[in-house]
Amino acid sequence: MSRGKICLILSAFLYGLAPIFAKFAYAAGVNGITLTFLRTALMLPVMSVLMIVRGQSFYLNKKELINIIALGVVGGTLSMISLYASYEYISTGLATTLHFIYPLIIVVVSALIYREKIKGAKLLAVMLVTVGVFMFIDLNSRADKAGVILAVLSGVFYSFYVIYMAHSGIDRMDYVKLTFYMMIIMSAGTLLFGVLAGGLDFKPIDKMGWVFSAIVSILISLGALPMFQAGVRYEGASTAGIISAFEPITTIILGAVFLGETMGIVQYIGGAVIILGVVLAEKYG
Numbered sequence: 239m240s241r242g243k244i245c246l247i248l249s250a251f252l253y254g255l256a257p258i259f260a261k262f263a264y265a266a267g268v269n270g271i272t273l274t275f276l277r278t279a280l281m282l283p284v285m286s287v288l289m290i291v292r293g294q295s296f297y298l299n300k301k302e303l304i305n306i307i308a309l310g311v312v313g314g315t316l317s318m319i320s321l322y323a324s325y326e327y328i329s330t331g332l333a334t335t336l337h338f339i340y341p342l343i344i345v346v347v348s349a350l351i352y353r354e355k356i357k358g359a360k361l362l363a364v365m366l367v368t369v370g371v372f373m374f375i376d377l378n379s380r381a382d383k384a385g386v387i388l389a390v391l392s393g394v395f396y397s398f399y400v401i402y403m404a405h406s407g408i409d410r411m412d413y414v415k416l417t418f419y420m421m422i423i424m425s426a427g428t429l430l431f432g433v434l435a436g437g438l439d440f441k442p443i444d445k446m447g448w449v450f451s452a453i454v455s456i457l458i459s460l461g462a463l464p465m466f467q468a469g470v471r472y473e474g475a476s477t478a479g480i481i482s483a484f485e486p487i488t489t490i491i492l493g494a495v496f497l498g499e500t501m502g503i504v505q506y507i508g509g510a511v512i513i514l515g516v517v518l519a520e521k522y523g
Contacts, residue, residue, distance in 0.1 A: 400478055
């Protein structure tokens with residue numbers, strides 16, 4: 239297995255692990271929008287120290303600044319906010335499932351706009367992943383149109399994140415520097431949204447709430463994000479989108495182990511279909 243695919247699988251695992259600690263954080267007084275803000279804000283001091291220790295310049299040229307703003311605002315902030323907002327209308331399970339339409343979007347855009355040659359195995363892989371993900375839909379949930387639109391938009395915005403990273407050259411930037419500036423933009427965006435929406439609340443958070451929030455922040459900022467950046471650099475956008483579908487499977491397995499969560503036979507089949515799609519992409523894509 240190539241270095242890039244290993245990075246993408248590790249990234250998906252860490253992204254899938256984060257919601258488990260998020261559940262513990264919620265039980266300790268943290269709400270969704272507050273955790274979304276803390277996920278980025280808590281790592282800013284750490285990333286700035288890392289920049290200084292590594293002798294990394296804080297300077298951004300004009301192209302880097304434009305790329306980071308585009309990536310942070312559209313691919314980061316808008317993706318997170320639209321996904322969070324969709325929870326107000328539909329179940330989190332349905333919202334997350336609709337969000338994972340992005341691997342299909344990435345492959346289609348890569349083929350149509352960037353003229354990327356898509357092998358038959360990779361096309362079959364993305365179709366399997368898409369079908370598998372949609373098998374996790376909670377058919378008993380009330381699919382409000384606004385919630386569905388917001389959840390799909392979160393997937394569209396995230397597909398922009400993956401594609402833009404692959405084709406703008408920003409994936410070659412030092413990962414600490416890129417993560418540092420992404421954290422600044424995403425923190426500011428979620429802070430603004432939290433204040434306007436009235437969902438930012440630190441008062442109910444106990445000590446363990448801060449601990450679990452910090453763990454989520456570390457997993458994503460120091461693990462998942464740089465791993466994903468490396469994976470996109472080595473494998474490209476379409477393969478990154480397919481392999482990242484390991485994320486919901488990780489969450490489901492760990493949820494069963496640590497939280498006692500269960501799922502039906504259709505969801506088990508969906509997980510198997512996703513794994514088959516990822517294996518196809520790894521071997522033949």
